[in-house]
Amino acid sequence: MKIKKTRTARRERNSPPQDVFSHLEVEIKKLDEDHWQDYRNLRLEALQGASVAFGSSYEEEMTLSEADWKKRIPNALFAFADGKPVGLIVFVFNRRAKTRHIVDIFSFYVKTAYRRKGIGQMLLETALAETKAQKHVIKIRLSVNPEQKDAVRLYSKFGFKTVGCLEKELLVDGRFYDELVMEKYL
Ligand SMILES: CC(C)(COP(=O)(O)OP(=O)(O)OC[C@H]1O[C@@H](n2cnc3c(N)ncnc32)[C@H](O)[C@@H]1OP(=O)(O)O)[C@@H](O)C(=O)NCCC(=O)NCCS
Numbered sequence: 001m002k003i004k005k006t007r008t009a010r011r012e013r014n015s016p017p018q019d020v021f022s023h024l025e026v027e028i029k030k031l032d033e034d035h036w037q038d039y040r041n042l043r044l045e046a047l048q049g050a051s052v053a054f055g056s057s058y059e060e061e062m063t064l065s066e067a068d069w070k071k072r073i074p075n076a077l078f079a080f081a082d083g084k085p086v087g088l089i090v091f092v093f094n095r096r097a098k099t100r101h102i103v104d105i106f107s108f109y110v111k112t113a114y115r116r117k118g119i120g121q122m123l124l125e126t127a128l129a130e131t132k133a134q135k136h137v138i139k140i141r142l143s144v145n146p147e148q149k150d151a152v153r154l155y156s157k158f159g160f161k162t163v164g165c166l167e168k169e170l171l172v173d174g175r176f177y178d179e180l181v182m183e184k185y186l
Helices: 033-049 058-062 066-075 119-132 149-157
Strands: 004-010 023-029 076-081 084-093 102-110 139-144 161-172 175-185
Touching: 023 119, 033 058, 033 066, 033 076, 033 084, 033 102, 066 076, 066 084, 076 119, 084 119, 102 119, 119 149, 139 149, 149 175
Parallel strands: 102 139
Antiparallel strands: 004 023, 023 076, 076 084, 084 102, 139 175, 161 175
16 A cells, blocks of 8 residues: 655644744655664654553563564554654554454554644544545544543544543553543544
């Protein structure tokens, strides 16, 4: 699957629209397996910097092999800005006969310095458009720590509804966190 989408995001919050230097070119694209290290670096940064946002851990994914990253990369969409990957979202099509109609979203992350410029929205929009293109898919599902307020707000804005709460689902540094289960029908 080839995806490439370029758009201009605002570089600074509240910057005047007439200021051409305030704009940031953002490209949303897939990467081929030769770029597995870009994927690894960004994902490990996410797991380290926002560990309570994800079910997986830095320590676990640190040990994944080159082959593992190459196998995973076709499911990942990247946001590029300033010549580097700054954001990531993973969407996985279920293969089993009874759940082929569901897509799962994971690993949603934008580097701290690039947040609140619309990049997360671009990633989510593109992932949704790709899943919609597969006519057999009717539902997208994800889980999110309710303390990740920007993520929850963004999912809600895109029409995801909370359908449940998994209590004490994550244990990070000795503290339990709930996970909301959110779904969106296409
Ligand atoms: C969740 C996450 C990916 C969102 O990324 P992002 O690039 O900041 O998302 P966006 O910029 O599209 O939207 C975030 C907010 O910025 C606002 N925003 C977007 N462009 C803006 C602009 N030019 N000026 C001002 N605000 C802007 C959006 O409206 C949104 O705010 P709102 O929800 O109050 O409406 C990011 O916060 C992140 O990586 N969080 C840590 C990891 C995480 O929680 N992942 C979710 C796992 S389930």
